[in-house]
Amino acid sequence: MSERLNRDRIIFKDLGLLEYNLALDIQLSALESKLHDPDTADHIFLVEHPPVFTLGKNGGLENLAISQEDLQSKNIQVVQTKRGGNITYHCPGQIVVYPVINLEKRKMGVKEFVYHLEEALIQTVMHFDIQAVRNSLNHGIWVDNCKLGSIGLGIKKNISFHGMALNINPDMEPFSWMNPCGLNGISMTCLKKELEKTRRTHLTISMPQIKDLLKKQLGLILS
Amino acid sequence: MKELSEYNLPEDIKYTKDHEWAKSANDVVTIGINDYAQDQLGEIVFVELPDVGTVFSKGDEFGTVESVKAVSEIYIPISGEVIQINEALDNAPELVNQSCYDAGWLIKITPSDSSQMDSLLNKAAYMDMLKG
Numbered sequence: 001m002s003e004r005l006n007r008d009r010i011i012f013k014d015l016g017l018l019e020y021n022l023a024l025d026i027q028l029s030a031l032e033s034k035l036h037d038p039d040t041a042d043h044i045f046l047v048e049h050p051p052v053f054t055l056g057k058n059g060g061l062e063n064l065a066i067s068q069e070d071l072q073s074k075n076i077q078v079v080q081t082k083r084g085g086n087i088t089y090h091c092p093g094q095i096v097v098y099p100v101i102n103l104e105k106r107k108m109g110v111k112e113f114v115y116h117l118e119e120a121l122i123q124t125v126m127h128f129d130i131q132a133v134r135n136s137l138n139h140g141i142w143v144d145n146c147k148l149g150s151i152g153l154g155i156k157k158n159i160s161f162h163g164m165a166l167n168i169n170p171d172m173e174p175f176s177w178m179n180p181c182g183l184n185g186i187s188m189t190c191l192k193k194e195l196e197k198t199r200r201t202h203l204t205i206s207m208p209q210i211k212d213l214l215k216k217q218l219g220l221i222l223s
Numbered sequence: 224m225k226e227l228s229e230y231n232l233p234e235d236i237k238y239t240k241d242h243e244w245a246k247s248a249n250d251v252v253t254i255g256i257n258d259y260a261q262d263q264l265g266e267i268v269f270v271e272l273p274d275v276g277t278v279f280s281k282g283d284e285f286g287t288v289e290s291v292k293a294v295s296e297i298y299i300p301i302s303g304e305v306i307q308i309n310e311a312l313d314n315a316p317e318l319v320n321q322s323c324y325d326a327g328w329l330i331k332i333t334p335s336d337s338s339q340m341d342s343l344l345n346k347a348a349y350m351d352m353l354k355g
Contacts, residue, residue: 056294057269057271057287057289057294058268058269058271058289058294082294083292083293083294084289084290084291084292084293084294085292107355109262109263109264109265110263110264110265110290110291110293110295111262111263111264111265111290111291112263113293114265114291114292114293139291139292140292151291151292151293152292152293153292153293153294154293154294154295155293155294155295155296156296157241157296158241160293
């Protein structure tokens with residue numbers, strides 16, 4: 001493969017169900033490789049995490065409305081991160097995407113990259129006839145003022161890390177223990193809930209299929 | 224998307240390939256991010272700056288800016304000791320978008336080797352780099 005093709009290609013890796021910190025190690029290792037040699041291929045990791053709250057670099061704990069004791073009894077960790085955005089929750093039934101992408105090589109600014117990530121999420125749920133939109137209040141994707149997908153990135157030497165999350169069919173209760181993204185009066189939603197709202201529960205929700213849709217959309221926006 | 228010629232890139236300051244700027248006057252170097260960077264980042268909502276007295280080597284990460292849900296590192300153009308930070312950015316990070324060369328400056332340093340300014344890019348070289 002020519003150097004040019006190698007530089008432009010994206011390697012997708014499905015990490016399955018993996019602890020937050022272990023997935024973080026994998027993306028940081030990919031980031032370090034790219035920092036060492038910017039021409040190594042871009043990576044996009046897809047993963048589901050066991051239950052965990054993560055905090056943004058510039059805030060989040062103040063928006064967690066459950067005691068540390070309760071979290072410990074439920075065996076849910078709270079992890080401080082270096083990404084943008086505020087508090088979020090990850091659990092099985094939510095697809096988390098970590099793009100380790102050299103934005104400079106793809107001639108893409110941070111603002112444009114976030115716009116494209118949102119577009120990949122919007123186009124993915126459009127497959128189920130769900131019309132998600134952007135919201136000037138907050139980045140991510142929204143359906144009727146409920147948040148369906150979230151974004152929180154880190155950028156080091158023009159290389160992205162951390163990423164985005166799309167709620168498919170998770171246990172929604174823990175989302176009510178926080179003010180998502182630090183916004184009051186906002187609730188979270190998921191693909192399953194939106195299909196129920198529109199009485200389309202007959203549609204099959206297949207995680208592998210949705211991951212493939214996401215991969216296709218991400219490939220399109222980055223090509 | 225803006226044309227490169229539309230960006231405000233003054234002639235009297237120096238640039239880095241990571242889109243910071245540096246201006247030297249009376250043995251003090253003022254540092255910020257340039258118009259291209261602030262435009263590419265989008266609306267800046269947090270600026271994290273180092274403590275006064277911190278000593279950095281050229282190219283070190285000296286802080287972060289958060290915009291559009293992304294935390295981006297920023298790198299010091301030349302080596303030196305931080306003597307002042309722009310505390311106004313604590314409550315008004317949008318100054319970096321509105322006035323990146325004036326009210327939105329980030330830090331001032333005393334350089335440990337002023338000659339490092341010569342290694343930075345002038346406007347023409349910076350524009351060449353942007354054009355790729």
